[in-house]
Amino acid sequence: KQLTMPLDTALSMLTDKNDDIEMEIPIKGNVNNPDFSIRSVVNTALAKALKGSVTTYLLYALQPYGLAYMAAEAAYGAATAVVLEPVKFKEGEETLSSDSKKYLERIGSLMQERPGIRVQLCGFATPSDRLKLIEQGGAEKPKSKKEIQETTKLYQPKLLGLAKKRASVVKAHLISTYKIGADRLFSCLPKVTKETGKPPRVELLI
DSSP states (O other), X not given: OOOSSOHHHHHHHHOOTTSOOOOOOOOOOOTTSTTOOHHHHHHHHHHHHHHHHHHHHHHHHHTTSOEEEEEOHHHHTSSSEEEEEEEEOXXXXXXXXXXXXXXXXXXXHHHHHOTTOOEEEEEEEOHHHHHHHHHHTTOOOOOSHHHHHHHHHHHHHHHXXXXXXXXXXXXXXXXXXXXXXXXXXXXXXXXXXXXXXXXXXXXXEO
């Protein structure tokens, strides 16, 4: 109720390489109140302290990249998770850019410092990917509604493959460059989104 992320997730983000957690837990309450419960006070204080410590730590560890948001179960088919800034790709491509590698340096360092953290990698392909693949194939861009529907269906398998490959590339980079165990990196099912406002990407969930 007080903590909007799973307890084990919060603890994994605060536990260092020595298996220690360092944090301050301020406790206040009126002991003369008949309804006063030390257990309730401690639990409430602990939940607030955990959430605040996690947010502060992630903002510090990932700077200048921002912390994204909390994701509900409906969006990802998983328990509430912390969604980090995504790894972005160029349209139609599966290789990591220099900017993406710099960002993954932060992620790799974070996972090295916090051995309990596990990350889900969710690859996405977008309408801009489809248009790029059409262009690379030498075909004309679809204009009519019928043409758009036909090309959407035709390129769906390729786009799913592209989204899956992107997640694999990110996983391989974290394993080879930062020696992150494969058992700490999980791939979601690849997705082809209809959204036009977001870039091709791999979203990272803790």
